[in-house]
Amino acid sequence: xxQFLPFTKQVLKNLFSEPATTQYPFVPKEYPERTRGHVxxxxxxxxxxxxxxxxxxxxxxxxxxxxxxxTINRFDxxxxxxxxxxxxxKCLSITPGYQEPGPEKxxxxxxxxxxxxxxxxxxxxxxxxxxxxxxxPQA
Ligand code: SF4
Ligand code: SF4
Numbered sequence: 001x002x003q004f005l006p007f008t009k010q011v012l013k014n015l016f017s018e019p020a021t022t023q024y025p026f027v028p029k030e031y032p033e034r035t036r037g038h039v040x041x042x043x044x045x046x047x048x049x050x051x052x053x054x055x056x057x058x059x060x061x062x063x064x065x066x067x068x069x070x071t072i073n074r075f076d077x078x079x080x081x082x083x084x085x086x087x088x089x090k091c092l093s094i095t096p097g098y099q100e101p102g103p104e105k106x107x108x109x110x111x112x113x114x115x116x117x118x119x120x121x122x123x124x125x126x127x128x129x130x131x132x133x134x135x136x137p138q139a
Contacts, residue, residue: 040095042091
């Protein structure tokens with residue numbers, strides 16, 4: 001009987017004490033300042049230039065100019081922040097927090113509304129100044 005006493009004491013202690021871990025996902029995680037987190041995009045500012053894709057060391061970003069999409073594979077991203085530094089429009093940022101766990105691996109993709117400027121229409125060719133004058137009828 002004496003062998004159960006420490007066990008019972010521990011059970012009672014556990015029942016009336018705070019849980020040792022936070023209750024994910026019911027208690028939102030508070031990330032410490034300077035947590036790296038994940039890369040976010042402000043798609044309205046993106047011009048699909050591809051600088052982020054070219055500068056990403058592990059190749060986690062894909063920019064499809066024709067399809068107008070910006071895609072990141074978060075499992076490849078190492079949160080180095082180089083894409084954020086290189087983006088000429090400053091539309092990338094590193095935000096605290098991580099992709100929520102799920103049963104499947106997936107990439108995060110957004111459609112970018114950017115419309116590239118249309119090439120200016122060429123002006124109609126002006127007649128050459130030294131063009132030969134039309135022949136005058138003979139009298
Ligand atoms: S933070 Fe680094 S690894 Fe992640 S997408 Fe940007 S450049 Fe690539
Ligand atoms: S996120 Fe920035 S660097 Fe990447 S394609 Fe858009 S504008 Fe260019």
